[in-house]
Amino acid sequence: MTSLLPLLTEPAELEASLDHPDLMIVDLSQAQTWQKIHIPGAVHLNPAELLCGIAPAHGKLPSLARLNQVFSRIGYQPHQHIVAYDDEGGGWAARLLWTLDVLGHTRYSLLNGGLHSWYKERHPVTTEIRPITQTTTSLTLHHGPVADYADVLAALHQPGFKIWDARSPEEYAGLRAGAARYGHIPGAVNLDWVNLMDRERNLRLLEPAQLQARLSAVGIEPGDRIITHCQSHHRSALCYFAARTLGYAVQGYHGSWGEWGNLPDAPIELMA
Numbered sequence: 001m002t003s004l005l006p007l008l009t010e011p012a013e014l015e016a017s018l019d020h021p022d023l024m025i026v027d028l029s030q031a032q033t034w035q036k037i038h039i040p041g042a043v044h045l046n047p048a049e050l051l052c053g054i055a056p057a058h059g060k061l062p063s064l065a066r067l068n069q070v071f072s073r074i075g076y077q078p079h080q081h082i083v084a085y086d087d088e089g090g091g092w093a094a095r096l097l098w099t100l101d102v103l104g105h106t107r108y109s110l111l112n113g114g115l116h117s118w119y120k121e122r123h124p125v126t127t128e129i130r131p132i133t134q135t136t137t138s139l140t141l142h143h144g145p146v147a148d149y150a151d152v153l154a155a156l157h158q159p160g161f162k163i164w165d166a167r168s169p170e171e172y173a174g175l176r177a178g179a180a181r182y183g184h185i186p187g188a189v190n191l192d193w194v195n196l197m198d199r200e201r202n203l204r205l206l207e208p209a210q211l212q213a214r215l216s217a218v219g220i221e222p223g224d225r226i227i228t229h230c231q232s233h234h235r236s237a238l239c240y241f242a243a244r245t246l247g248y249a250v251q252g253y254h255g256s257w258g259e260w261g262n263l264p265d266a267p268i269e270l271m272a
Helices: 011-016 031-036 064-073 091-102 114-118 149-155 169-173 208-216 235-245 257-261
Strands: 023-027 081-083 108-109 161-166 225-229 249-252
Touching: 011 108, 011 114, 081 091, 081 114, 091 108, 091 235, 108 114, 108 235, 149 161, 149 249, 149 257, 161 235, 208 235, 225 235, 225 257, 235 249
Parallel strands: 023 081, 081 108, 161 225, 225 249
Antiparallel strands: none
16 A cells, blocks of 8 residues: 655645545644644644653553554554654654554654644644544554664674664763663764754754765764664654664664663663
């Protein structure tokens, strides 16, 4: 089945498809933002529902039963083309799209710039909350997009694998706490997720050539395999998506630093 919209969709493209019967728009903005303004026809999903919420690695995938409950509640159907957006630059929207990858759902798009580009460029908005017809889902998990602790540990010794740490430089260097232990995964490269956003274009992703230049600057080159992580695979979900747009083979480490930094035997590096 062909996709209704491009993987990275512009506001004008989405507006032209708002009435398409196969379209499902999912808003992952803050609840107060959703109540004040959202795209017509969108359904709201609290980003916390995409996380297991169990400390210390609260960013791991929820149980399959929980995912079935969440996707049933928002009226998910396997044939739909899902467009995700948020109000923060794309991290939570990309986390939904990574989750869809894990569920084997391939018809989806990220709204480039999210609510920022949509609203500032004067596309229609509403406060109306449409009724949702709940569905009964029977989802299946696919491990391919998921990196667990053992996968990351094994990748440290494989040529052509790059660990992309999407946290801030301070977290990467071990100057800011995020877990019981400070620092970063040995050999990981640091590219803060905020450096993927173009503030001059309403928080859109950088253009492909600019994105690749940012990756090349930290040592990630075409042909490399990538595992992205942050603290909870929220920020790094945008990195996962950005890598996908460039054609990389990429996985998301859902345990992220919340898991790694709290394991007493996990190898860790500090900045010299």
